[in-house]
Amino acid sequence: MRRTKKAEQLAAEKFVSDTVARGDAARAGEDGNLPKGATHEIVEEPEGEAPKIRRRRFRLF
């Protein structure tokens, strides 16, 4: 179990960091919408930690 948890954690950390690095994660605007192209909403930005993101949509490319 420990092995899988670690694998999941590594995959998740890399996924979040890559998504943010590409600009695919963004805070929602006042209207609740994401900027063009973003797939994930940044829902929390804890200090000194990676942001928490959640998927809002899939896109064509």
Next chain:
Amino acid sequence: MPPAPSSILAWEDDPGAPGSRRHPDAQPRPTLAAAPLPVSIDAKAPPAREFKVGSPEFRYWVAAEALARGAQFWGTILPKGTRWHSTNGARLPVELDEDVDLNAYYDRHGLHFFHDTVKGVTVYSGESPDVVCHELGHAVLDGLRPQLWDALSAEVAAFHESFGDMSAMLSGLQLQSLREEVLAETASRLDRSSRLSRLAEQLGWAVRQGHPDAVDRDCLRNASNSFFYTDPLKLPPTAPAATLSSEPHSFSRVFTGAFLNILAGMFRLQKKRDQAALLDTSRDAATILVTAIKTTPVVPTYFSQIATHMISADAATFRGRYRDALKGGFVKHGVLSLQAATSPPSPAPGAEDAPLARIALPAAHLGLPQELFVTAASHPKRFAVTGAAPDVGGTESPGHDDAAAAFLEDLVRRGEVDFNGHAVAETAVLAPKRRKTHEVVREADELVLVRRCIDCGVTLAP
């Protein structure tokens, strides 16, 4: 006299890049409200007539035909009772031209298409059946396996994109005219680049004008590719289209490439290699895919798990008829390592089952004169397989040895290991606990850790 059946005009797969001189085909008026996957376009339907290319009415019927074709196809393949994700409502809402963008989206509240003008050409993403069936694929997969929606995993996100592209290919193959064209274009070798493999040529052209390295040279993404699996943990977040990155659309091309090879291999196995056989092939491939998706656990190494479940689904549904085609496609793209593909898929054991393979761990710090062989803890993957490593063998799941080493250290710390005199007394931690759960035994030249009993006092057979 009864009224003549109304027909509309529609593209088969895509309008094509400017200058491609494609002609739309006449199709019967599509039915969007049909069960089990009804669709609702957020616009008044124009009369069902053959409208001029470029008119809004023409675009409406192109999108409607593609939506109806894709929904009807998947509706016959999915398990009974599969519906759209509930937040979409009973009918999947579709917005045909929402705003300016060279993209399209699925957001659990429907499908959204856009337009933009590039070098004097206005491109509507909803006018491409490839794009429409890609987005529809996201919605289909979300209805089938909602757990994939928010998994923080490059492989899971990439599989969603790949499913969109596979949906575009398979939906295209439901048209006899496209099947005939593809067979002619590829000389019946479906793994060649063709109308089937090239997704969204027009939109790909439009994106390429502003960002030449963002898309493939001849379309948005070409399934006829040679991308080889690399652990996405080791890939950069972005890369030019010619190379692989962990970005889901980029990484999806590994799986889609394997799928095109598989389709080609499955088609080669048909007795008569004609358009009717290609239709059967597309349905069988979709059945294998959907069966696997239903049972594959959501894990970081999702590609290799889906692949193994597809081989298993073929064995159960088609008595292994397509096994070699599946293995060939997956091995060629490294989705399965050669070892994983050549050993029969066997379910990975649960905690109470037989142990996994032995791992050699350094054991000098435990006072042992040589390395110690242990068995890894059970894990929730149903099949113990991995994707290929680029050199030889399979990729290691992250943390594999770490977890086993930590497990061993915990046992020793808790004084649960009987070293049976194999340890050097000066350096070993020889706890005086009465009942030991594990012991070190010599097997030939190796020292092996074996379980003696569980910690509740019940002694197990060796």
